[in-house]
Amino acid sequence: MLKLGTPVFAAIIMATAAFAEPTGTFRQAHELGYGAESTLDPISNGRVRQITEKVMSRLVRPGQDGTPTPDLAVSWEANDDATIWTFTLREGVTFHDGTAFDANDVVYTLIRLLDPDLGSPARSAVAMIQEVKALDDMTVQLTLDTPFADMPLQLMDYRLRIIPEDSGDTIGTTGIGTGPFKVEKFDADGTSVLVANMDYWKGAPGVARMEVIGIPDAQARLQALLGGQLDMERGITAQQRVMLEGSDRFTLQEIPTGNWSGLVFRTDVEPYSDPRVRKAVRLVADRQDLVELVLGGGGVVACDTPVAPSDQYRTVLSCEQDIEGAKALLSEAGYPDGIDIDVYVSTLESIWPTLAVAYQAQAAEAGIRVNVVQTPTDGYWSQVWMSKDAFATRWNERPADQVLHEVWHSSAKWNESYFKDATFDQILSDARRELDFEKRKALYVSAQEYLWENGGTLIPYHVTRLVGVSSRVSNLDAVVNDAVRWRLITVE
Amino acid sequence: MLRMFLRRTLLGLATVAIVSVIIFAGIELLPGDACTAFLEREAKGQVLENCREELGLNRPALTRYLEWAGNAMRGDFGMSANGQESIAGLVGARLGNSLLLAVCALMIGVPLAIILGLFAGLRRDRPIDLIISTGAIFAMTIPEFVSATVLILVFSAWLGWLPGIVLTAAEAPVREFFPEILLPMIVLSMVMTAHILRMVRSSVIEVMNSDYIQMATLKGVGYGRIVFLHALPNALLPAINVVALTIAWLLGGVVVVEVVFNFPGMGRMMIDAISDRDLPVVQALALIIASAYVLVNLSADLLTMFANPRLRTLYTRG
Numbered sequence: 001m002l003k004l005g006t007p008v009f010a011a012i013i014m015a016t017a018a019f020a021e022p023t024g025t026f027r028q029a030h031e032l033g034y035g036a037e038s039t040l041d042p043i044s045n046g047r048v049r050q051i052t053e054k055v056m057s058r059l060v061r062p063g064q065d066g067t068p069t070p071d072l073a074v075s076w077e078a079n080d081d082a083t084i085w086t087f088t089l090r091e092g093v094t095f096h097d098g099t100a101f102d103a104n105d106v107v108y109t110l111i112r113l114l115d116p117d118l119g120s121p122a123r124s125a126v127a128m129i130q131e132v133k134a135l136d137d138m139t140v141q142l143t144l145d146t147p148f149a150d151m152p153l154q155l156m157d158y159r160l161r162i163i164p165e166d167s168g169d170t171i172g173t174t175g176i177g178t179g180p181f182k183v184e185k186f187d188a189d190g191t192s193v194l195v196a197n198m199d200y201w202k203g204a205p206g207v208a209r210m211e212v213i214g215i216p217d218a219q220a221r222l223q224a225l226l227g228g229q230l231d232m233e234r235g236i237t238a239q240q241r242v243m244l245e246g247s248d249r250f251t252l253q254e255i256p257t258g259n260w261s262g263l264v265f266r267t268d269v270e271p272y273s274d275p276r277v278r279k280a281v282r283l284v285a286d287r288q289d290l291v292e293l294v295l296g297g298g299g300v301v302a303c304d305t306p307v308a309p310s311d312q313y314r315t316v317l318s319c320e321q322d323i324e325g326a327k328a329l330l331s332e333a334g335y336p337d338g339i340d341i342d343v344y345v346s347t348l349e350s351i352w353p354t355l356a357v358a359y360q361a362q363a364a365e366a367g368i369r370v371n372v373v374q375t376p377t378d379g380y381w382s383q384v385w386m387s388k389d390a391f392a393t394r395w396n397e398r399p400a401d402q403v404l405h406e407v408w409h410s411s412a413k414w415n416e417s418y419f420k421d422a423t424f425d426q427i428l429s430d431a432r433r434e435l436d437f438e439k440r441k442a443l444y445v446s447a448q449e450y451l452w453e454n455g456g457t458l459i460p461y462h463v464t465r466l467v468g469v470s471s472r473v474s475n476l477d478a479v480v481n482d483a484v485r486w487r488l489i490t491v492e
Numbered sequence: 493m494l495r496m497f498l499r500r501t502l503l504g505l506a507t508v509a510i511v512s513v514i515i516f517a518g519i520e521l522l523p524g525d526a527c528t529a530f531l532e533r534e535a536k537g538q539v540l541e542n543c544r545e546e547l548g549l550n551r552p553a554l555t556r557y558l559e560w561a562g563n564a565m566r567g568d569f570g571m572s573a574n575g576q577e578s579i580a581g582l583v584g585a586r587l588g589n590s591l592l593l594a595v596c597a598l599m600i601g602v603p604l605a606i607i608l609g610l611f612a613g614l615r616r617d618r619p620i621d622l623i624i625s626t627g628a629i630f631a632m633t634i635p636e637f638v639s640a641t642v643l644i645l646v647f648s649a650w651l652g653w654l655p656g657i658v659l660t661a662a663e664a665p666v667r668e669f670f671p672e673i674l675l676p677m678i679v680l681s682m683v684m685t686a687h688i689l690r691m692v693r694s695s696v697i698e699v700m701n702s703d704y705i706q707m708a709t710l711k712g713v714g715y716g717r718i719v720f721l722h723a724l725p726n727a728l729l730p731a732i733n734v735v736a737l738t739i740a741w742l743l744g745g746v747v748v749v750e751v752v753f754n755f756p757g758m759g760r761m762m763i764d765a766i767s768d769r770d771l772p773v774v775q776a777l778a779l780i781i782a783s784a785y786v787l788v789n790l791s792a793d794l795l796t797m798f799a800n801p802r803l804r805t806l807y808t809r810g
Contacts, residue, residue, distance in 0.1 A: 034768060119539055190661025190756065213659050216764055220657050220754045223641070227648030227656030382528045382535040 338367025
């Protein structure tokens, strides 16, 4: 028995020495935002992102600096007017169920996403794709209905994850992908279990097991982190910061994001239909003050540009509070005695009321008398947002082109400020067809400058995300969710 | 006796029926519905229409009420809003968990309350009574979310003795809830103990001053015998109603505690269902909790009547 056992034992030791086995369990929470509608389908509203991001891969992923980096696609090129894109896929990748990954899976995923009947919110990110074709097993060709120089950026969208061919009906529960982890058990309400995918194309991950636990209450999530029941919590608020700082059991990552909240003044109604009034209501904001008051300092000032601080197309403008300038603009527009306005908010986003009240005080100096109207959380998106004349809004990070199109292009479904401007539309369309990076950047910069002069949306800041991490975790990239390389994490 | 029993039962049923109307009407009056909650920014035009069509939200309210109430009477609460799981199945596990928490809290709380209440009552106005009574006032008045948070901070975050919140899945077997269940159990039994204790204390004082106890003392009955054989059983009668109310409260009213501790019981399920507008689930839970209140109160009333002949006669005459 002993004689037989020794060589086997030795072989095991040698095997472990050759490559480190994944060890330990990494635990994090998700907020169960869609309750019983939770699913693993990456393009459904109810996707549990904390799971899909670890079990499924995109064609292109953001690198640590945010630029497009190969994932399931190894390379790509465009024709001269950027209307036809050819992606070469990675060889030798398999799905968790053992089937080989090839061009058919990509075609299936994209066509499913583009299906208007499915009504996926992710569709708008790639709505310019007119035709998806597999040229051979490992090459996919996308034909666009408009020139689009930054197509790879669009494909980095966190929802555009490749699923196996014909798995549309089952993907919501199986979660089969090509990522570094596999779904062992999906239980949105309780604890979902992911295990290491030993066949991941970049090599086995560092941790053996991940638990993604549904905890709807933000306070309970923080308590679980403090009590050592979670290893990471991404939603630490500025007020909760003190609880983690100065403790050797936790580290705090500060990650600038493209997420923003703001106030929208509809450009199609009096008095905001006058660009001078729109500019005046934005000029009165002391943005640095708002960052301090509303976010406890955890933000980066934005001059009404929705483009993230880390985005390569972000422009730096100067937008100091200018009370005199605002007053002058208002009298020029025919309101020498100032204006009375209603701004609608709700606690849907906990900081909206604070933002509105702080803005109210700042605006008062220029004779803009703001009446803050609190509305119920229920039905805010359907009855207040885009319905009232001025209201609070919030957006998550999107690439520059996408956010400018989705929120300000005259044809956009979510054009919340009803901003319809041919010059602006033209700048965006020029940018999309410009293949030279520097020239393209100049166009996106001028689009942001144009919004600063003419827009109706006050964007005071981009939020800096605080991530609390247990000190037993190493190698967690301090970048936005989307770009984290989950494979590298290890736990003690 | 039988007539009274029937009358109370019918009254209870009527209460449940009225409650069901109120629940349904209340949910109808809320702004937004299952579709606007799920679709968020997408909730406009055709998409919204399709969703409402699919969930049958376009039909008149009365039709939907009658259908729902009819099915509920047969124990069929329908499917949750996503149409994938039967509510009866979903509620089952969570009802079990809430019961588990309730039973655990009761097992600590009730004996503790009786012992402490008895002590405080017998040693009225002495230091031990003052300490117990003051402690009870504190336990009653500090909101549960405060005591829960403090306990989590002390025992979980600082000392690291107990897990702070419950991560066990709703369907897990009972033993997996330990030791996570300990903190919520302590929070609940604190409040409960305080309520029952005060009731026991005052009735012990009352009974100990009554004539028959004096008689027993004069007859030379031992102190222990007086307290445990003559005084305590009578002193506990009024406590039955308090205990009953507490049980009902434990089933549905512990929403705050369940949310703070992330405990997968009916309270948290209610909050989750409300926030994702899973109206069928909200309705079903509200009805179940209301029925539990009625049932528990009814049994408590009947129990006290059986135990106390004076109440019984009063009722039959009325």
